[in-house]
Structures are given as structure tokens and as C-alpha cells.
Amino acid sequence: MKNTLSILIILFISVSLFSCTDVIEIDVKDGVSQLSVDALINNKSETQTIKLTLTQGYFDNSPIKPALGANVILFDQDSVAYQFKDLKNTGVYSYDGKANPLNKIGKQYALYINYAGEEYVSLSKLNRVPKIDSISYEVDKLPVKPENGPQEGFLPQFYAKDFDGEGDCYWIKSAKNNKYFSKATEITVAYDAGFSPGSKSDGLLFILPIRTSVGRELYSDKDTLKVDVYSTTPEQFYYLQFVSQVSQDGSLFSTPLSNIPTNIINRNEKSIKKAVGFFGMSAVSSMETIIDKSKAKPKK
Template identity: 30%
Template sequence: MKIVYILFLPLVLLFTSCEDVVQIKLDEGSKLYVIDAFVSDLRTDQVVRVTTSDSYFANREAPPVQNAIVQLVDLSTNVTYDFSYTSKGNYVYSINTADTIARLGHKFMLKVNIDGDTYTSIAEQKRHSVIDSIASYYNDGSDPFANGPQGSYSCLLFARDKADNIPDYYWIRTFRNDTLFNGSADLNICIDGTGGVVTNAPVDTIAFTPVATFLGFKTYKENDVCKVEIHSISRETYFFFYQAIAQINNGGLFATTPENIKTNISTPENAKVRAIGWFSMAGAVTKSKVVQ
């Protein structure tokens, strides 16, 4: 046995001496402007975020663009809404609680001027869904298929879509006590409230179905507030989210070649810096429930 130990010792020394730190240097590429503009008709402050791209390993918030001129133009009424800079790249339009800047069926142009170059995008306001209620269920431990640990609550959404062979695309946002669930697994999208387009329905409305109605399988405590927003988005925005989900989950043995997420922001022909990002107009409905 002593011979075995003597032979093994040099191997241990060999492998432990090879633990060098490798510094990976990536090409940072050209600077890009990143424009995130998800506007809705909710009577809350509307925010457009303008930042610049950062290096791959940068462990910090994206550098803000502080000198942009951000405007939203209602092309149906020729009314312009001016957004004001606050902080961290956020440009805000404060809405009167009795009004909204979004109108059903109207087309809107987003204009972001940076150093004389105007970046634009066009989107249309979509029709609303209907939220009937949010139900909460207590897990007493008797159901082996219940969501979450014993003593917790789960919430279920009851909502409806218009059945008329015109597909509707939805983005469902869920909050616990006003905190948005915004993890990579929390992006909840659906078509006609279901897993796909519904045609020739024999009823006037289509009930939303799982998995969308499970609200991300989140759990709550008694007296928590579950809040839901359903944003009616365009087909293009739906597939923007769909691509984002695919790229987030693109890993493992059968991973495909990564691809750039699409953008609907137009860059002027002679601009020195290209812009990426997404602009969406949404008709949104919301409802809250105290969990009991």
C-alpha cells in the first residue's frame, strides 16, 4: 500500500499545480442604444427606458442615456406626449388618474432623439380582455398535487377573451404585494387565453385556460395581495417574448446556436450608433385580491 501512495502523490501535486486563473477577454463590440418602451392604457406613470449596451461581464446596471428627447405621438389624433427624464435611464409621462395616453385602435409612434438622431417605432393599441375574478386556494396538505408547501395559498385567474376568429395575444403580469414577479421563468404569454389560436368557437367568449391561469405557480401567505395585469399585445410583441423565452432556456445537450433578439426600433440611415429594443402599446386590465 505504501507503493500506491508514493505513486499517487506526484499525480496529486501535478493536478493541484495546474489551477491557473484564465482571464477571458471578449470583444465588446460597438456601443448600442437600448430602448425599452412598453406603454399601456393603465392610469399609472408610463416609462420608456433608454440605456446603452455594456460589456458581457459587467456586473452593474446598464449605463443610462440622460440626454434623450422621448416623445409618443398618437398618429390618429396627432397629439404628442413628452416624457421627462427621472433617473437610471427612465423617461416618465405622468398620467392624470382620470385619463390615459393610449386609445383602442389608435396607432402610435415612439420618437427617441439622441444627439440629433431620431430613432422611431410604430405600434397599435389592442383590445382588452376581461378579468372576472382571482380565486385563492389554501393548501391544507391533503392534496398531493397542490402547489407549494402546506399552509400556503395559490391563486387562480378567471378571465375571458373575445371569440370572433381574430387572434388576441396576451402578456400576464403577476404581483405579490405590489412586487412584480420578473424572473426569467415568470414571462407568462398566451394566445386567446389558451395555448394557441381558437377558431370557430361556439360561444361569444373564450375562458382563459392553464397554464396561463396558474399565474406562474406562485404561493402566497394569508393577507398577501395578489395582483394581476393582462396586457393585450400585438402578434409581433408576442413572438418577441416567445423568442426571448427560447433564448433564456437555450441550454443543455440540445442547445441551438444563440441568436440576437429581434428589435422593432428603426435607426436613421446615417446614425453613428444603432438602437435595439422594443416598443409596444397594450390595452391592459387589472384586478387584485387579498388572499384568504
């Protein structure tokens, strides 16, 4: 009797679950196309670029449209203007930073964009960045052959120390044989020398997981490794952290999808035209090395 009752209960639950199959038709309408701004500027003596495109409907599979004819100007705290020009008419606005790099550490910078009769503005600060002291690597072997990279090789790490004074934020990037690990899931950010505020890591050597984050794959003898540490504002730290989190979420209890926050503001608060993307200023510290198996440390 008990077995029969259990089976009936299971059948009742199953029918209840699988009977809820009514088709719900959702009318998806495209919203207003918005300006998308990719403006991550650094202090290197090289060409700096700001990419402007237009957002499009979710089901629109046509090529992304560039935002042409914009007036793009960067102002520093000393009221010096830097004009970015779309020389190739592709929506990529550039400034030649070779002769006059954007390197006023500790100063504020303001971005101004005039596009299609709308004015967009944003602020960022060029914060300090610590020097990379050294790069080392040790012999390592993974238990399973990975999709990318060798199973046996060398696991690298870099050494750098956070400045004294809480609140310094960083973005750590690395390149293997001149190819950067640039996926959203490969973003590594640091708050002081740790992963987040309150970690009591101010003024210390970056913690081990951050130092070894440059080893996205094992390296082989003669491979080239480049490590960059970018300074960021706290706002950019949280922006990059959010981008990384959203790109990795996929479970039942993951963070609900939402628009990634932006620091690009339309001066006309009543306008339906908004902007997406981010404007950030970064100072960069870099170091490059060629893996030499004779200099590798044994695995601990």
C-alpha cells in the same frame, strides 16, 4: 479475446476524445455601443416611463450608462404628441399620464427618439383587453418543500374570456403581497385563450395552465394576490415568448443564443448605430383579492 478487443476500442475512443485539448485564443472585441430602449407603455392613469441606456462590452463590468439628453416623443394616430422628459437626469424619461392617460384603444402609437444625432422610430397599437371576471383558489400541498413559498397553501387562478375574433394577444402578470413575479422565466403570454396560434381557442375562457400561471407560489391565508392582463400586439407576444425561451434554455440542444429581436429602427439605414429593446402599448385589466381560507375550494 473479445473482452481485450472491447477494452482497446474504449481506450482508443477515450484517448481520441481527450487529446483534443488545444487551446484556442479568441480575440473578443467590443462592438459599437448601441441605444437600449425599454418602452412598455400602458393605458393606466399613472406616470409612464421610457428607459434609455447604452449597451457595453461583454467583459465591461462597469455600471450601465444612461442615455442622457435624448428627445423622446410619443405620437398617437390623431397626431397628438406626448413629450417624455428626463426630469432627474438618469436616462428615465417620464410622462404624467394621470391627467391625460394614453388610452385610445384600437389606435396606433409611434415612438420617436432623437439621441446623439441619430433618429429612432417604432410603431405599436393599443389593443383591447378583456375584463377579469373573478379569482378563485383551492387548497393544495406540494410533494416537496419549495425554495420559495409554503409547501401547503392555496393555488389561485383567475377567470377571463378572450374576445371573439382571432389574433388577440396578452401578457399575464401577477403579484404576491405587492411584489410582482418579474423574472424572464416567469413570463406568461397568451394567443387568444391558448398558448399559440392554431390552438382553436378564440373567444373562449383562458385555458387552465394560463389561469393558474398566477400561482407561481402557493399562497397563505391573508396573502394579497393581484392579477393583471395586458393586451399586446402579435409582435410583442413573440418578443416576450422569445425572451422567456432564451432565459430558460441551457441544454445541449437548446436554441442558440442570439440577439433578441427589436422593433426599434434607426431612420438612417446606413448608420452603424442600431438600437435594441422594444416598444409596446398595452391596455390593462386588473383584479386584486386577499386570500381567505374560509372561501378556499377543496382540492379536486
